[in-house]
Amino acid sequence: MSKMLLNLACEKNNSTMIDLSCKYLGLQLRNPVIVGSSGLTSTIANLKHIEALGAGAVVLKSIFEEQIRFESDKFLQSDHPEVKSWQDAFQGIVSKTEFYFDEAYNYLTSYAQEHTLKQYLSLISLAKEELKIPIIASINCNTQYDWQYFAKRIENAGADALELNIYILPSDFDKSGIEIEKTYFDIISEVQKYITIPVSVKTGYYFSSVAQTLLKLSETGIAGLTLFNRPYNPDIDIENLKVSASNMFSSETEYSHSLRWIALLSGRLKCDIAASTGVHNYETVVKQLLAGADAVHMVSVFYKHHFDIIPGIINGVETWMKNHNFSTIADYKGLLSGTKVNNPASYERVQFLRLFSSVE
Numbered sequence: 001m002s003k004m005l006l007n008l009a010c011e012k013n014n015s016t017m018i019d020l021s022c023k024y025l026g027l028q029l030r031n032p033v034i035v036g037s038s039g040l041t042s043t044i045a046n047l048k049h050i051e052a053l054g055a056g057a058v059v060l061k062s063i064f065e066e067q068i069r070f071e072s073d074k075f076l077q078s079d080h081p082e083v084k085s086w087q088d089a090f091q092g093i094v095s096k097t098e099f100y101f102d103e104a105y106n107y108l109t110s111y112a113q114e115h116t117l118k119q120y121l122s123l124i125s126l127a128k129e130e131l132k133i134p135i136i137a138s139i140n141c142n143t144q145y146d147w148q149y150f151a152k153r154i155e156n157a158g159a160d161a162l163e164l165n166i167y168i169l170p171s172d173f174d175k176s177g178i179e180i181e182k183t184y185f186d187i188i189s190e191v192q193k194y195i196t197i198p199v200s201v202k203t204g205y206y207f208s209s210v211a212q213t214l215l216k217l218s219e220t221g222i223a224g225l226t227l228f229n230r231p232y233n234p235d236i237d238i239e240n241l242k243v244s245a246s247n248m249f250s251s252e253t254e255y256s257h258s259l260r261w262i263a264l265l266s267g268r269l270k271c272d273i274a275a276s277t278g279v280h281n282y283e284t285v286v287k288q289l290l291a292g293a294d295a296v297h298m299v300s301v302f303y304k305h306h307f308d309i310i311p312g313i314i315n316g317v318e319t320w321m322k323n324h325n326f327s328t329i330a331d332y333k334g335l336l337s338g339t340k341v342n343n344p345a346s347y348e349r350v351q352f353l354r355l356f357s358s359v360e
């Protein structure tokens with residue numbers, strides 16, 4: 001190509017208006033890069049920083065079922081005036097540790113729950129006052145607890161959407177896959193009865209049939225699925241002969257599980273899909289969008305490199321789009337999903353047959 005033609009091509013490229021905006025869970029996002037749920041999204045200072053650096057949305061740290069139960073137990077053992085007044089009322093009838101029978105127990109645990117919940121609700125309402133990007137609240141739930149009640153309060157506090165983090169490890173030998181999976185459907189249907197904001201579900205991939213279960217979950221009326229959560233994983237310390245915790249943070253090569261499933265499910269699910277786990281750089285953001293993700297959640301990378309890398313990631317996606325003549329996300333989202341590629345089997349292949357035969 002002559003120098004003049006090359007210049008013209010470059011000019012055309014550079015003048016392409018790039019629009020990174022997208023829709024996710026029915027919300028308008030300025031770009032698909034979402035800071036996912038973690039301790040990093042639990043303070044207003046961090047949230048404002050995340051917004052200032054350009055992220056599309058944020059998922060707040062979850063309120064945990066265990067946290068609520070723990071706070072309730074801690075409260076019941078405390079010298080808080082509310083606890084003391086009930087103890088005084090029952091003094092002489094029962095001992096301090098026995099007095100938690102129905103009425104007192106119910107009152108005090110809901111008092112403690114209320115306290116934990118109020119802290120979370122004030123984070124949501126403050127975030128809504130201070131930020132313009134969508135605020136997605138999060139509940140980590142594995143049983144049918146009072147989630148409807150919590151969800152309603154979260155909606156009233158102003159959250160734009162609610163992510164339910166449901167991750168049940170199917171390790172119970174007495175329960176079938178169907179029994180375990182029923183809990184997911186029960187939680188979703190209970191929560192949805194009480195709120196109108198979009199609900200998404202973040203989950204793992206331990207299902208008897210991943211494709212069918214995720215399809216059925218997508219048919220429950222939820223607005224999105226986040227694939228996948230990265231669970232706490234055990235390890236073994238061979239020097240001290242102890243069970244230990246494996247790496248808390250993902251690595252940049254851990255995105256292939258979600259890439260595979262997003263590619264296979266894209267265009268088939270009845271809700272949006274967000275990629276989670278191992279999204280550490282702009283290249284992986286682009287890959288997940290090409291596979292069919294509507295957005296990506298990023299967490300570990302911000303623990304490793306802090307939020308300052310957000311603009312670089314967004315610029316990277318933009319430059320890649322310019323270089324490939326894509327002006328909107330819709331131009332290439334799902335372009336390499338399982339239903340679009342010539343050889344969808346490449347996403348289903350699990351054996352390295354050819355590779356094994358050629359690698360010495």
Ligand SMILES: Cc1cc2nc3c(=O)[nH]c(=O)nc-3n(C[C@H](O)[C@H](O)[C@H](O)COP(=O)(O)O)c2cc1C
Pocket residue numbers: 036037038039060061062063138140165202228229230248249250251276277278279297298299300301
């Ligand atoms: C320190 C830490 C805390 C997390 N806390 C939450 C949480 O409160 N709620 C939640 O749904 N996920 C939580 N996650 C999971 C992340 O949101 C994310 O799904 C997972 O880390 C995989 O993404 P990544 O590879 O970008 O880290 C946490 C992850 C880390 C590393």
